[in-house]
Amino acid sequence: MVVKALCSLPQQGGWRGAVFMLVLGAVAALALPPLCFFPILPLALGLFYKAVCAAPGHRQAALWGFLFGMGYHTAGLYWLTNAILTRVHEFWWVVPFAAPGVALLIAPLVMVPALLCRSVPPGWPRVAMFAGSWTLADMARVFYFSGFPWNPLGSALEVPGWLGDWLIQPAALIGVDGLTLLLVLASLAVWQGRRGLLAVVACAGLWCGWGAWRAGHEAVLPGHVNPAVVVVQGNVTEDEVLGRDDAVSQFRSYLELTAQGVRDAQRLVPGRPAVVVWPESAFPGLLEEEGWARQAIAAAASGAPVLLGSDRRAAGVDRWYNSLMALAPDGHIEAIYDKSRLVPFGEYDPWILPFHLLPAEVVPGPGLMTWNLPQVGRVGPMVCYEIVFSGGVVAPGQRPDWLLTISNDAWYGNSAGPRQHLATGRLRAVEEGLPVVFVNNRGVSAIYDARGREVGRTEWGREQVLVRPLPGPEAKTFFALLGRWIPALMSLLFVGAALVGRWFDEKGRSV
Known part of the structure; x- marks a missing residue:
């Protein structure tokens, strides 16, 4: 009775149906990290699918798709508002439009499955068309500006703890987009x-069974021993990062935490070389131009290399x-990686903006690379946003032994944003078969092994040091070999099967 009553709302059209679609999309966002309440999806997606199928015409079906997408993405990205609040004195008028504005750009993609599923007969052909076209449209988000593949539905399976470890293991075969398709x-x-x-x-039983088996076994490549990692989380607020009013005390704090972390590594992980990692925006200046600061960092690290962010x-x-x-143990710069995937509206102003949101723009670097450094080993460096791109975190032909991303999510406050960002690192570990170190300015920072199991984490909003021996890499996963071609071909197969169902239906009618 309740389901029938809910289904009748969008069929009535008008403002009630429109509000219902927006709310339904927002309800679907409960499945995203950090809540990961994925059991809500059969209800939310099921009601949306029924409403689209029952729409009297393509125009209303497209409208329902757009409104569902607006509700879903606005709720999933609500935390973007916090970034505007850091400069609210300049852009106070943007506050109500931050999350809805981004949702407005990507919500039309939900219109694709809403329209295409109506082109095939009801039943399994229509279900297959909806699932396949939803996934293909969602994968197309990498082509928006510099790409915005945030919050794919497959990330809903990243439940904290052992259950999530089981559920995300198929990502080693089909990636997060494949998880989206099946979900x-x-x-x-x-x-x-x-x-x-x-x-x-x-x-679901087979899925969990295989996932439990895989998550419960080690498959580290022999002879690949990674260093001990010292994660330094300085807990500097975004106002302090932007203002630099207390830059000297911030720098001293990082030096003290570094010295403490290196001592802890020597005590807790004897026999392994230690590598210290500071987050994005950690150094309050231009490290390349300030030799005295490099020497101070090297002295605090007591012979350990330091990987850190700087403009x-x-x-x-x-x-x-x-x-x-x-930074090498003697303080000279051994390697530099310049961020190549930039954040639209955060690091550059997209052409659609009629005004300048940013005081200065960032230049993109040449692309992904792999460092092979003494005491550090073969590492794939990334900055912040770049870890979000499934199938796009390893330089071609340069497979590392571990992945590192540094970030500054203090922009987004103690919200879902930093947790959603962290969740992408967990999935990249499973997809690539590589351990991931995710270091954030205020948290949450974490280390994952090559199967996405948590090795250690920090808390949000705490000045903290995390010391752990970094697990080794595994052999290339199936997904690491073929990348996003796998979920794309799977989705196309579903779309093709739906079209075959349509052909048989038309042929049956003509007989």
Whole structure:
């Protein structure tokens, strides 16, 4: 009775149906990290699917898709408002539009499955078309500006603890987009009668069983021993990062935490070389130009290399690189990685903005790379946003032994934003078969092994040091070999199967 009453709301059209679609999309966002309440998806996606199928025309079906997408992405990205609040005296008028504005750009993608599923017969062909086209449209988000593949539905399976470890293991085969495909399919299949429900239950049992087996086994490549990692979380607020009013005390605090972390590493992980990691925006200046600071950092690290974030001048122009630098034990810079995937609205102003939101723009670097450094080993460096890109975190032909991303999510406060960002690191570990070190300015920072199991983490909003021996890498996963071609081809197969169902339906009618 309740389901029938809910289904009748969008069929009535008007403002009630529109509000219902927005709310339904927002309810679906409860499945995203950090809540990961994925059992809500059969209800939210099921009601949305039924509303689209029952729409009297394509125009209303498209509208329902757009409104569902607006609700979903606005709720999932609500924390973007916090970034505007750091400069609220200048952009107070943008505050109500931060999350809805980004949602407005990507919500039209939800119109794709809403329209395409109506082109094939009801039943399994329509379910297959919806799931396949949803996934393909969602994967297309990498082409928005510099890419915005944030919050794919597959991340809903990243439940904290052992259950999440089990559920995300198939990402080693099909990636997070493959998880999205199967999760959407399962959410609709439970509405397809008893057989559909039984099929979902059986597949879920096999999924968890295989995931439990895989998560419970080690498969580290022999001879690959990674260093002990000293994660330094300075807990500097964004106002302090921007203002630099207390830069000297911030720097001293990082030096003290570094010295403490190196001592802890020598005591807790004897026999392994230690590497210290500071987050993005950790150094309050231009490290490349300040030799005294490099010497101070080297002295605090007592012979351990230090990997840390710092701005860097772009030669000949009034622009900047957002960089990750590797300091040798003697204080000289061994390697520099310049962030290549930039955040739209955060590091550059997209062409659609009629005004300048940023005081200065960041220049993109040449692309991903792998460092091979003494005491550090083979590491794939990234800065902040770049860890979000499934299948795009390893330089071609340069497979590292571990992945590192440094970030400053203090912009977004103690919200879902930093937790959603951290969740991407967990999935990248499973997809690539590589341990991931995620170091954040205020938290949450964490270390994951090559199967996405948590090795250690810090808390939000605390000045903290985390010392752990870094697990070794595994052999290349199936996903690491073929990347996003796998979920793309899977989705195309579902779309093709739906079209075949349409052909048989039309042929049956003509007989």
